[in-house]
Amino acid sequence: xxxxxxxxxxxxxxxxxxxxxxxxxxxxxxxxxxxxxxxxxxxxxxxxxxxxxxxxxxxxxxxxxxxxxxxxxxxxxxxxxxxxxxxxxxxxxxxxxxxxxxxxxxxxxxxxxxxxxxxxxxxxxxxxxxxxxxxxxxxxxxxxxxxxxxxxxxxxxxxxxxxxxxxxxxxxxxxxxxxxxxxxxxxxxxxxxxxxxxxxxxxxxxxxxxxxxxxxxxxxxxxxxxxxxxxxxxxxxxxxxxxxxxxxxxxxx
Amino acid sequence: xxxxxxxxxxxxxxxxxxxxxxxxxxxxxxxxxxxxxxxxxxxxxxxxxxxxxxxxxxxxxxxxxxxxxxxxxxxxxxxxxxxxxxxxxxxxxxxxxxxxxxxxxxxxxxxxxxxxxxxxxxxxxxxxxxxxxxxxxxxxxxxxxxxxxxxxxxxxxxxxxxxxxxxxxxxxxxxxxxxxxxxxxxxxxxxxxxxxxxxxxxxxxxxxxxxxxxxxxxxxxxxxxxxxxxxxxxxxxxxxxxxxxxxxxxxxxxxxxxxxxxxxxxxxxxxxxxxxxxxxxxxxxxxxxxxxxxxxxxxxxxxxxxxxxxxxxxxxxxxxxxxxxxxxxxxxxxxxxxxxxxxxxxxxxxxxxxxxxxxxxxxxxxxxxxxxxx
Numbered sequence: 001x002x003x004x005x006x007x008x009x010x011x012x013x014x015x016x017x018x019x020x021x022x023x024x025x026x027x028x029x030x031x032x033x034x035x036x037x038x039x040x041x042x043x044x045x046x047x048x049x050x051x052x053x054x055x056x057x058x059x060x061x062x063x064x065x066x067x068x069x070x071x072x073x074x075x076x077x078x079x080x081x082x083x084x085x086x087x088x089x090x091x092x093x094x095x096x097x098x099x100x101x102x103x104x105x106x107x108x109x110x111x112x113x114x115x116x117x118x119x120x121x122x123x124x125x126x127x128x129x130x131x132x133x134x135x136x137x138x139x140x141x142x143x144x145x146x147x148x149x150x151x152x153x154x155x156x157x158x159x160x161x162x163x164x165x166x167x168x169x170x171x172x173x174x175x176x177x178x179x180x181x182x183x184x185x186x187x188x189x190x191x192x193x194x195x196x197x198x199x200x201x202x203x204x205x206x207x208x209x210x211x212x213x214x215x216x217x218x219x220x221x222x223x224x225x226x227x228x229x230x231x232x233x234x235x236x237x238x239x240x241x242x243x244x245x246x247x248x249x250x251x252x253x
Numbered sequence: 254x255x256x257x258x259x260x261x262x263x264x265x266x267x268x269x270x271x272x273x274x275x276x277x278x279x280x281x282x283x284x285x286x287x288x289x290x291x292x293x294x295x296x297x298x299x300x301x302x303x304x305x306x307x308x309x310x311x312x313x314x315x316x317x318x319x320x321x322x323x324x325x326x327x328x329x330x331x332x333x334x335x336x337x338x339x340x341x342x343x344x345x346x347x348x349x350x351x352x353x354x355x356x357x358x359x360x361x362x363x364x365x366x367x368x369x370x371x372x373x374x375x376x377x378x379x380x381x382x383x384x385x386x387x388x389x390x391x392x393x394x395x396x397x398x399x400x401x402x403x404x405x406x407x408x409x410x411x412x413x414x415x416x417x418x419x420x421x422x423x424x425x426x427x428x429x430x431x432x433x434x435x436x437x438x439x440x441x442x443x444x445x446x447x448x449x450x451x452x453x454x455x456x457x458x459x460x461x462x463x464x465x466x467x468x469x470x471x472x473x474x475x476x477x478x479x480x481x482x483x484x485x486x487x488x489x490x491x492x493x494x495x496x497x498x499x500x501x502x503x504x505x506x507x508x509x510x511x512x513x514x515x516x517x518x519x520x521x522x523x524x525x526x527x528x529x530x531x532x533x534x535x536x537x538x539x540x541x542x543x544x545x546x547x548x549x550x551x552x553x554x555x556x557x558x559x560x561x562x563x564x565x566x567x568x569x570x571x572x573x574x575x576x577x578x579x580x581x582x583x584x585x586x587x588x589x590x591x592x593x594x595x596x597x598x599x600x601x602x603x604x605x606x607x608x609x610x611x612x613x614x615x616x617x618x619x620x621x622x623x624x625x626x627x
Binding site for chain 1: 343346347348368371372374376378379380381382383384386387388391395396398399400401427443
């Protein structure tokens with residue numbers, strides 16, 4: 001009960017923060033927009049990568065959305081650990097709520113931010129002619145998948161941050177985590193096109209499942225793997241939450 | 254200071270698991286030397302026995318602390334940075350586990366019944382603990398929700414807390430636009446929301462200017478008077494400890510060095526200073542200084558800038574003799590004053606180093622910057 005209260009409070013915190021200042025959402029939208037506008041349209045016209053009936057730009061849109069989600073989450077985890085939040089963390093530790101609920105609450109809150117981030121990019125995609133499946137339920141379900149995957153990555157960043165001493169080092173690590181996962185997933189090309197070694201990595205990559213799910217819901221309508229994908233994401237989240245909760249103690253001490 | 258007899262268990266309290274019924278086996282021997290006594294009056298709200306905290310590999314942040322804090326008092330922990338004050342507070346607020354020893358608040362062991370302890374303590378950490386990108390009101394509202402305050406009365410309670418700290422006019426302002434003193438007051442307001450039994454304040458006024466410091470303390474005292482909350486605070490400012498505490502524990506390098514009220518502590522070291530201002534052009538020669546040094550209980554004599562400084566055991570007793578010597582030497586006395594020792598002198602006497610040298614300027618600046626930058 002207490003745990004739920006705390007998690008709701010963390011979500012409310014993000015909503016209130018966003019209400020006061022949305023600048024970061026817009027600035028973080030620039031890179032994904034560039035992916036779509038520059039890379040996406042160019043590669044579309046070259047027709048270098050066969051993506052079946054789906055135009056290439058539409059094909060990579062879910063991946064781009066997820067990349068921005070993951071970026072937001074990873075750097076959200078970072079801010080939790082550093083800066084003045086350390087005083088806040090101490091306070092939350094002394095509040096009558098279970099320890100793990102602070103970690104989980106924060107990782108969930110990053111999902112809120114991630115969703116708003118995605119909502120800024122979607123109109124751009126629409127403007128470029130990307131055809132989303134016009135079913136609100138699908139769209140909502142896709143947002144849920146975004147929300148879920150964001151939690152797991154926020155947890156990863158908390159985990160990593162507890163071992164980093166300086167913020168600068170973390171920035172580099174952040175990129176080092178996100179980019180390989182992005183390229184090693186089905187975000188930019190179908191898995192079947194990847195070299196065998198890379199395919200094996202893609203199978204273990206949580207982003208692959210997230211991209212698959214979101215693409216199915218938003219673009220292709222192919223929901224045959226939705227259960228498997230969602231299950232994989234939830235498993236990923238659970239494992240990361242546990243690891244992050246454990247390493248969280250290190251941050252406090 | 255009297256020798257303390259072992260603190261008896263309050264009747265009816267069942268022996269804690271793992272301990273034999275009657276005695277309380279100490280896990281760690283307390284430091285050798287004079288046993289410390291807290292003023293005996295009623296039950297202790299906070300009990301600390303043989304608390305030790307070691308950070309691997311070998312840093313003994315706390316080296317065997319014994320303490321009794323009684324309800325309704327303001328208790329200060331005075332010592333330089335690195336003395337172990339924050340560590341002790343973090344253990345008492347259930348953030349850290351001690352390596353050895355135990356502590357309990359209101360009968361609840363902080364390790365075994367931590368969750369329960371957290372329902373009746375308030376805490377303001379040294380670093381800023383409010384969210385800067387939302388308003389003061391929103392901060393308190395969120396904490397109110399986290400603490401599970403009933404929805405019906407929540408808003409009123411938040412308004413009341415803001416009011417009691419003089420922040421009503423700024424409830425709707427983003428915290429990043431608050432001054433350092435306002436931020437501290439907001440943080441104290443947060444703890445007031447739950448009407449805690451005991452409030453833990455870690456360096457409550459660090460980095461604040463004097464008027465802000467006074468404002469913060471004024472509000473704390475008002476609240477304490479009204480609700481009888483016990484206040485426990487860490488500080489390296491001796492004036493703060495002197496002015497606001499009912500009782501002070503001097504801590505240095507993880508050990509409790511001395512315990513008592515400000516008056517008791519200052520009275521316990523015999524080190525007054527008599528200052529004599531001589532007329533312009535007058536000098537105290539070696540002969541004069543030697544005669545002064547020869548007086549009973551004089552420990553040190555020096556002369557600089559037309560001023561003679563005489564360190565004595567008791568100024569009241571030595572004053573007359575000093576004046577007599579100077580008159581006999583024909584020196585024109587323009588003014589004379591006697592100073593009682595400050596807490597810094599007390600600290601110096603017991604811990605062998607100065608409180609003033611303590612605070613790392615960098616740390617003070619960084620906390621100040623945090624508070625101001627938001």
